[in-house]
Amino acid sequence: MSRHAITALALRSAAIGYVLCLILLPLTAIGFQSFEDGLTRFIDDIQQPQAKAALILTIEAALITTVINAVFGMLSAWVLVRYDFPGRAFLNALVDLPFAVPTLVAGIMIAALYGATSPIGAWLLKGGIEVLYNVPGIVLAMLFVTMPFTIRSLQPVLMELEQDQEEAAYTLGATPWQAFWRVTVPSVLPGLLTGIFLTFVRALGEFGSVVIVAGNIPLKTQVAAVYVYGEIESYNPQGATSVSVVVLIVSFLALMLLERLTRPPGERLPTLLTSIFSPQLLVLRSILKFNTPH
Amino acid sequence: MKIEVRALSKYFGSVEAVSNVSFTVKEGELLGLLGPSGSGKTTVLRMIAGLESPSSGDIFIDHVRVNDLSVQQRNIGFVFQHYALFKHMTVADNVAFGLSIKKWAKREIHQRVADLLQLMGLPGLGGRYPHQLSGGQRQRVAIARALAPRPSVLLLDEPFGAVDAQVRQELREWLIRLHDELAVTSLFVTHDQEEAMEVSNRLIVFSKGRLEQIGSPAEVYEDPATEFVARFIGSMNIVEAEVKQGVAHVAGLEFPAPDFPDTQRIQIGFRPYYIKLSEDTTHFRLQARVRHVYFLGVAYRVEIETESGLILRSRMNKEEFRQCRFEVGQPVSYAITHFRILPQDHGTPSPAMGIPDSPLTP
Numbered sequence: 275m276s277r278h279a280i281t282a283l284a285l286r287s288a289a290i291g292y293v294l295c296l297i298l299l300p301l302t303a304i305g306f307q308s309f310e311d312g313l314t315r316f317i318d319d320i321q322q323p324q325a326k327a328a329l330i331l332t333i334e335a336a337l338i339t340t341v342i343n344a345v346f347g348m349l350s351a352w353v354l355v356r357y358d359f360p361g362r363a364f365l366n367a368l369v370d371l372p373f374a375v376p377t378l379v380a381g382i383m384i385a386a387l388y389g390a391t392s393p394i395g396a397w398l399l400k401g402g403i404e405v406l407y408n409v410p411g412i413v414l415a416m417l418f419v420t421m422p423f424t425i426r427s428l429q430p431v432l433m434e435l436e437q438d439q440e441e442a443a444y445t446l447g448a449t450p451w452q453a454f455w456r457v458t459v460p461s462v463l464p465g466l467l468t469g470i471f472l473t474f475v476r477a478l479g480e481f482g483s484v485v486i487v488a489g490n491i492p493l494k495t496q497v498a499a500v501y502v503y504g505e506i507e508s509y510n511p512q513g514a515t516s517v518s519v520v521v522l523i524v525s526f527l528a529l530m531l532l533e534r535l536t537r538p539p540g541e542r543l544p545t546l547l548t549s550i551f552s553p554q555l556l557v558l559r560s561i562l563k564f565n566t567p568h
Numbered sequence: 569m570k571i572e573v574r575a576l577s578k579y580f581g582s583v584e585a586v587s588n589v590s591f592t593v594k595e596g597e598l599l600g601l602l603g604p605s606g607s608g609k610t611t612v613l614r615m616i617a618g619l620e621s622p623s624s625g626d627i628f629i630d631h632v633r634v635n636d637l638s639v640q641q642r643n644i645g646f647v648f649q650h651y652a653l654f655k656h657m658t659v660a661d662n663v664a665f666g667l668s669i670k671k672w673a674k675r676e677i678h679q680r681v682a683d684l685l686q687l688m689g690l691p692g693l694g695g696r697y698p699h700q701l702s703g704g705q706r707q708r709v710a711i712a713r714a715l716a717p718r719p720s721v722l723l724l725d726e727p728f729g730a731v732d733a734q735v736r737q738e739l740r741e742w743l744i745r746l747h748d749e750l751a752v753t754s755l756f757v758t759h760d761q762e763e764a765m766e767v768s769n770r771l772i773v774f775s776k777g778r779l780e781q782i783g784s785p786a787e788v789y790e791d792p793a794t795e796f797v798a799r800f801i802g803s804m805n806i807v808e809a810e811v812k813q814g815v816a817h818v819a820g821l822e823f824p825a826p827d828f829p830d831t832q833r834i835q836i837g838f839r840p841y842y843i844k845l846s847e848d849t850t851h852f853r854l855q856a857r858v859r860h861v862y863f864l865g866v867a868y869r870v871e872i873e874t875e876s877g878l879i880l881r882s883r884m885n886k887e888e889f890r891q892c893r894f895e896v897g898q899p900v901s902y903a904i905t906h907f908r909i910l911p912q913d914h915g916t917p918s919p920a921m922g923i924p925d926s927p928l929t930p
Contacts, residue, residue: 438652442620444639445646446717448668456665460656 304522308515319516327493328501329520335409336477337498339416347424354425355432372421380418381486384411388487406488412497415483420476424469431465464536471532475525508548569631570595570753571721576625578611578777587609589625596751598744600764603774603844604800609757612774613723615708616755618642627901635709645714645752647724651706653698659685659709660694665870666717684712687746703731704739715752724756728763740767761801765789773797786802795835795910804837805880805908816909819876820854823907835910842906845870847892852901856880858894870894872902 308316319325354366372380388395388405398405405411435458443453459466481499488495490504498521505514571593578586586608593599601609614620616627618639627634634642654662660681661677667677685691688708698706707727714722727743728736744767747754758764764771765785773780773788773796781793792798799806809816809827816836823836844854856872859879868889882902894900 316684364752436650436652438650439654441639442646442648442652442654442713443665443669444619445617445644447669448665449640452669457654461654463656 301522304515304518307511308519311512315512316516316519319513320520322513324492324496325501325513325517328496328498329517331409331496332414332478332498332521333524335412335416336474338413339420339477340411340470340474343417343420343424343456343473344466347421347469347473348428350441350464351425351428351432355429369422369425372419375561377415377419377482378486381415381483384414384418384483389416406487407491407495409488409495411487412484414475415487416480419480419483420473424471424475427465427469427472428462431462433539435461467532468536471528474530478521478525569593570597570629571755572626572631573612573616574626574628576612576615576627577623578608578615578620579623585777586615586622589774589777591772591779591782591855593753593755596753598747598754598756598767598769600768600771601755601757601774602761602764602771602800603759603780605759606776607774608777609772609774610725611777613725613755613757616721617644617646617735619646630717643720645717645719645722647707647710647722649726649729650783651698651730653706653709653713655698657697658694659690659698659701661756662709663694663712663716664700665713670717680716684716687749688712689742700805702735704735707731707739708742709855711746712752715750721752722752722754724754726758727756728760729758736763743767749804765801765922773800775800790910791871792837793911795837798837798908798910803881803883805843806835806837807842807878808833809836810834816824819874819878821874821904823877823909827908828909836907837910838904838907840869840881842904843872843880843882844903844905845882845884845894846901847894847898849899852903854902854904855902856900857900858896858900859894861894872900874902 275395308319320329344511352371354362354369375383385406386392388398390396390399390406395405404411405414424530438451439457439461440450443457444450448456479499481503484497485500485503488497488500490496490500492501496504498517502514502517505511505517569592573592575710576586576589577584586827589608589612601612605611615622616629618634618637618641622635629642629644654665657665663681663684664677667680672680682691685694688711690705690708690712693701693705698756701709707730710802711722711724711727728739731739740763756767758767765788768785770780770782770784771788775796777795781788781797783791783793788797789801792801792804795806798804807818807821809818809823809825810822811817811825811832811834812830814824814826814828816823816825816828816834818836825834828834844852849855854874856874858870859873860871862869862871864883867883867885870884870889871879872882873879880902
């Protein structure tokens with residue numbers, strides 16, 4: 275084997291090994307643990323009233339978050355790319371802040387703003403709107419931590435979309451509205467979908483900010499991640515794992531759907547089966563590639 | 569008259585991009601707008617299309633003033649420099665876009681798209697996406713898309729700017745053939761003088777937002793109306809000379825200039841192939857030394873330095889070169905067989921005042 279081949283092999287092994295150790299092994303571990311006592315136990319676990327309520331609340335709040343951030347994220351990305359205004363650079367830098375701020379701190383910020391002792395919180399309370407220890411608080415926390423996703427996935431595609439394409443549509447007789455729906459939206463759709471799905475998946479797993487803002491009230495404000503934490507604390511790893519696996523499956527399905535939806539046009543769509551097993555197939559194919567002569 | 573532009577000006581802020589431009593395009597003509605980048609030619613094209621609105625002046629298409637018509641209503645076809653194909657649509661959908669906007673029947677759209685792809689030499693590629701095509705193919709799809717709704721005029725912005733040299737040559741020849749076949753009035757913008765000369769029936773030379781000259785390629789080349797055109801089209805030696813008793817003098821050279829008063833400084837221009845060289849230093853009256861020899865493929869360019877330090881470019885074909893075999897440093901004699909006096913006032917095209925044939929030498 276040539277030196278080059280050995281280097282290539284070493285690099286590939288390192289990359290695959292890294293992904294395997296960091297992602298695939300823990301995934302397998304949690305899968306085994308949750309089904310250790312059989313499928314019935316797993317179903318029992320997730321049908322606990324608290325677990326069920328936590329899962330439903332989490333998915334609902336994540337969906338609301340996704341819709342709001344999709345609309346306002348699209349708007350913000352559009353404004354940041356297409357318009358020049360004083361403070362644009364500052365606003366643009368601000369977008370990344372949620373990535374930099376620890377989520378616990380994010381929770382404390384929201385609690386400080388909407389708490390009963392703050393003017394806004396008190397005013398809202400007087401109007402009968404309870405933000406903290408309630409669903410709006412959860413959504414606010416999720417909105418904060420997922421805010422950059424839509425904006426940051428849309429910005430590059432919007433920048434890449436030369437204004438030429440819209441002008442080309444105009445010269446062919448399209449109104450601005452037709453150009454927007456038939457040219458702009460389809461062109462930026464992969465970016466938009468990526469932002470939307472990442473938002474959803476990230477919101478599903480949010481813990482730090484939500485636990486501060488919404489607390490841990492079973493059947494009311496307890497989200498899946500907080501439930502899982504509680505179960506671990508009360509020595510029920512089995513229950514914790516089962517709920518985790520549900521969150522994991524939902525996330526995984528969402529990412530798979532995203533992958534199928536954003537496949538570049540003109541490329542063959544894989545069957546559902548191959549897309550489910552594509553990570554495994556990839557690993558298999560890479561391993562097989564080792565043995566093919568160079 | 570298919571397109572008429574009258575006293576068109578365009579300001580971007582306080583910058584005048586286009587300044588009082590007037591011209592007409594005849595029915596069925598292929599006309600090139602030529603100028604260096606930033607000369608305002610693309611802005612003129614975009615104003616005709618309706619993508620830019622003029623600060624003042626009028627635009628007529630088919631004798632109708634279109635200033636107040638939107639780009640959608642002008643019935644023009646526009647080909648963008650970087651194709652601007654819709655990336656998420658197949659080639660066929662790209663070509664069909666304008667037709668579906670205009671609500672053509674499905675069957676007719678299908679027929680029109682098939683016909684156009686055939687005409688463009690792209691049959692069978694209707695199902696491809698733009699990213700699966702070569703640069704030349706993309707450009708042809710862009711032209712097909714622009715032609716599909718049967719526009720009354722076709723406007724092309726640097727149509728071959730983004731493809732490589734060899735494909736560019738093919739596309740030029742193809743565009744000329746296509747234009748001969750369809751006879752759609754076409755206006756195209758280019759900064760490449762060779763391209764403009766080769767493709768256009770007539771061309772318009774722009775500089776700094778002003779129209780410098782309109783004419784056939786031969787007219788513009790042989791009879792440049794301004795110093796700018798003389799410098800921009802082809803290659804020209806230009807020297808500044810001072811008139812004394814009807815003769816312009818510069819660095820030992822003399823050019824008859826009977827119509828000019830004494831002490832006036834005038835620009836004298838002469839094409840490289842109007843400088844004759846001889847290895848026999850007594851053959852011509854003027855003396856120089858070879859500074860550089862450039863091989864240009866079909867010809868040679870010989871750069872000479874005159875006794876008085878003037879650097880001039882001479883051009884000759886291979887046969888002429890082969891007879892003398894000039895080498896760097898070699899003393900030569902030379903003669904300027906033709907020259908012209910270039911118009912002084914920049915931007916006011918006046919008939920050329922040069923004397924086309926005035927042998928200065930034995």
